[in-house]
Amino acid sequence: MPAQTQPAQAIEALLTEVRSFPPNPSFAASANIQDPGVYEAAAADPEAFWASLARELHWFKPFDNILSWTPPHARWFEGGTLNVAYNCLDRHLSGARRNKAAIIFEGEPGDTRVLTYWDLHREVCKFSNVLKQRGVQKGDRVTIYLPMIPEAAIAMLACARIGAAHSVVFGGFSADSLRERIHDSQSTLLITADGGWRRGNIVRLKAAADEALEGNTSIKQVIVVNRTDDPTRVSMHEGRDHWWHRLMEDAPTHCAAEPMESEDLLYILYTSGSTGKPKGIAHTTGGYLTGVYATTKWIFDMKDSDVYWCTADVGWVTGHSYVVYGPLANGATVLMYEGAPDWPKRDRFWSIIEKFGVTILYTAPTAIRAFMKWGTEWPGKHDLSTLRLLGSVGEPINPEAWIWYHKFIGGERCPIVDTWWQTETGSILITPLPALSTTKPGSASRPFPGISADIVNEHGESVGTGNGGFLVLKKPWPSMLRTLWGDDVRYREVYWSRFEKQGYYFAGDGAKTDSDGDYVLLGRVDDVINVAGHRVSTMEVESALVDHPSVAEAACIGRTHEIKGQAISAFVSIKDGIEHSQELQAELKEHVTKKIGAICRPDDIFFAAELPKTRSGKIMRRLLRDIAEGRALGDTTTLADPSVVAALRSQYEDS
Numbered sequence: 199m200p201a202q203t204q205p206a207q208a209i210e211a212l213l214t215e216v217r218s219f220p221p222n223p224s225f226a227a228s229a230n231i232q233d234p235g236v237y238e239a240a241a242a243d244p245e246a247f248w249a250s251l252a253r254e255l256h257w258f259k260p261f262d263n264i265l266s267w268t269p270p271h272a273r274w275f276e277g278g279t280l281n282v283a284y285n286c287l288d289r290h291l292s293g294a295r296r297n298k299a300a301i302i303f304e305g306e307p308g309d310t311r312v313l314t315y316w317d318l319h320r321e322v323c324k325f326s327n328v329l330k331q332r333g334v335q336k337g338d339r340v341t342i343y344l345p346m347i348p349e350a351a352i353a354m355l356a357c358a359r360i361g362a363a364h365s366v367v368f369g370g371f372s373a374d375s376l377r378e379r380i381h382d383s384q385s386t387l388l389i390t391a392d393g394g395w396r397r398g399n400i401v402r403l404k405a406a407a408d409e410a411l412e413g414n415t416s417i418k419q420v421i422v423v424n425r426t427d428d429p430t431r432v433s434m435h436e437g438r439d440h441w442w443h444r445l446m447e448d449a450p451t452h453c454a455a456e457p458m459e460s461e462d463l464l465y466i467l468y469t470s471g472s473t474g475k476p477k478g479i480a481h482t483t484g485g486y487l488t489g490v491y492a493t494t495k496w497i498f499d500m501k502d503s504d505v506y507w508c509t510a511d512v513g514w515v516t517g518h519s520y521v522v523y524g525p526l527a528n529g530a531t532v533l534m535y536e537g538a539p540d541w542p543k544r545d546r547f548w549s550i551i552e553k554f555g556v557t558i559l560y561t562a563p564t565a566i567r568a569f570m571k572w573g574t575e576w577p578g579k580h581d582l583s584t585l586r587l588l589g590s591v592g593e594p595i596n597p598e599a600w601i602w603y604h605k606f607i608g609g610e611r612c613p614i615v616d617t618w619w620q621t622e623t624g625s626i627l628i629t630p631l632p633a634l635s636t637t638k639p640g641s642a643s644r645p646f647p648g649i650s651a652d653i654v655n656e657h658g659e660s661v662g663t664g665n666g667g668f669l670v671l672k673k674p675w676p677s678m679l680r681t682l683w684g685d686d687v688r689y690r691e692v693y694w695s696r697f698e699k700q701g702y703y704f705a706g707d708g709a710k711t712d713s714d715g716d717y718v719l720l721g722r723v724d725d726v727i728n729v730a731g732h733r734v735s736t737m738e739v740e741s742a743l744v745d746h747p748s749v750a751e752a753a754c755i756g757r758t759h760e761i762k763g764q765a766i767s768a769f770v771s772i773k774d775g776i777e778h779s780q781e782l783q784a785e786l787k788e789h790v791t792k793k794i795g796a797i798c799r800p801d802d803i804f805f806a807a808e809l810p811k812t813r814s815g816k817i818m819r820r821l822l823r824d825i826a827e828g829r830a831l832g833d834t835t836t837l838a839d840p841s842v843v844a845a846l847r848s849q850y851e852d853s
């Protein structure tokens with residue numbers, strides 16, 4: 199039934215509603231997990247709980263030890279060997295799934311491709327052989343810099359098949375960001391494409407890759423997918439660069455899956471932290487796959503008949519866990535879309551849902567807020583009646599957006615799972631279970647069975663129901679990061695030093711529980727900004743700004759933004775003798791885009807003669823936040839020079 203266009207009054211009523219939503223009985227009757235006792239059983243013996251889920255996977259050799267925990271290092275399912283690609287592909291080939299669609303792809307220009315499990319297995323085996331022929335060995339790292347096309351999943355699975363770890367770099371990152379990530383991981387092979395489609399334009403990935411490789415010594419081979427069919431615009435370096443389709447022509451179709459130890463590295467994924475340098479989050483094999491498999495099965499209620507669409511790019515962890523590994527380990531049909539939600543028109547998502555009969559949609563609040571702004575006439579043009587479950591991820595979902603999603607996309611019948619997790623956690627940790635949880639707009643419900651979370655004060659003491667504090671995880675879980683690639687000291691410091699005495703993992707998020715004990719996430723408590731669901735380090739943006747020859751000092755903060763959740767405001771003091779100008783503002787924004795990528799581009803740049811600092815020289819970001827959001831200034835007594843703030847505020851108001 200198409201969504202209805204609502205008069206303003208009705209929308210207003212929706213926005214103020216505070217109802218809770220008990221599970222839909224007809225949904226619950228056939229859900230994958232229906233027994234509310236699962237929470238208690240898992241809490242009583244979390245190791246046995248996880249082991250029973252791990253045993254649903256295929257192991258070449260069963261594990262003999264569930265967990266060894268030497269804080270802060272966990273080892274899950276030791277003694278066992280398995281292969282992630284085998285679990286995502288080969289396991290599904292003997293029965294009815296072999297001819298089922300594994301990936302349904304829609305390119306931005308409207309081209310489509312369907313790969314059955316049989317097809318995907320063949321392509322992955324062939325590409326595994328290509329990688330081997332190009333010298334990639336078990337234990338090597340491979341960087342993947344691709345658009346959202348099936349080759350991205352094929353490349354990831356091929357790495358997993360032969361035991362090489364992948365490091366996927368989001369295609370929207372700049373050449374500099376790619377260079378830094380290649381250097382840190384010491385990858386030996388890079389997989390990229392000539393380009394990808396975005397709002398009718400070609401994003402030139404190969405050109406950025408060439409720039410990133412200048413001066414690089416680790417990459418020996420580059421494999422280039424021909425996506426945009428305009429090879430003339432791509433320069434190929436003799437001996438180093440090879441076209442994907444050429445290498446695949448003669449590649450053998452058989453490639454045995456490498457038996458991997460449960461704790462062997464599966465991938466590295468870089469994410470922003472509160473210091474400038476991105477952190478290489480390291481995920482291993484058996485525990486990670488158990489986490490993503492189990493959460494996909496229970497939270498998304500994944501069934502063979504589903505057409506599941508997670509709109510994240512494979513460049514982010516959501517793409518790793520819930521586009522590729524979790525759904526394919528469940529034998530699901532995964533929809534992949536390459537482009538923007540408003541191209542060529544603002545109903546592209548809804549037209550895709552109608553066209554392919556999507557049953558499960560997993561997207562981000564920032565997208566939902568944009569859809570709200572565009573109006574209900576866009577979803578209203580399409581039949582969305584195939585949808586049966588909706589998910590949200592990446593940032594807190596505001597109740598207005600939740601209700602809108604429920605009403606206009608879910609037709610008031612689909613459960614919504616607001617899922618909290620992080621690159622570091624590997625899989626969803628706080629979430630409703632659709633047949634068991636009474637959901638409420640703005641709450642991510644409760645920890646997944648087997649997960650031990652709490653909200654604590656700065657001394658690590660539980661704050662109790664209804665109070666706010668720091669979100670912590672009290673016990674190891676299978677899909678947790680194992681370390682930061684090449685920097686275990688930083689791993690200990692970032693996640694484990696804050697509550698060292700208690701041995702808790704510090705998530706970096708603030709949270710509170712409501713009167714039912716359900717979790718409400720309150721956003722980051724460190725110098726990380728969440729821009730449109732993407733983690734941006736203020737320090738990284740500041741470093742990019744001070745890298746510009748005109749800038750003396752910079753401080754960035756996240757200010758509230760209607761669509762993106764947060765937007766970056768940069769306060770910049772420029773060097774003597776340089777003029778403030780709109781041109782310079784534009785140039786600085788461009789400089790950040792070039793240095794890091796468009797997601798880090800500041801929305802506003804304010805010039806300041808000086809930045810407000812404490813007497814010990816620390817920039818008082820809290821005051822900048824107050825200024826940017828037009829609030830009354832908080833405590834200014836620790837400022838070295840109070841006149842700086844007054845000057846800044848008047849400049850801000852004038853701009």
Ligand code: PRX
Pocket residue numbers: 469515516590591592593594595616617618619620621622642705706707719720721722728731732733
């Ligand atoms: O602040 C939390 C926010 O996103 C951060 C993790 O970002 P990243 O590693 O990029 O992974 C994003 C996708 C899992 C968290 O520390 N976050 C994620 N999901 C939610 C959320 N905040 C509130 N509610 C959520 N559902």
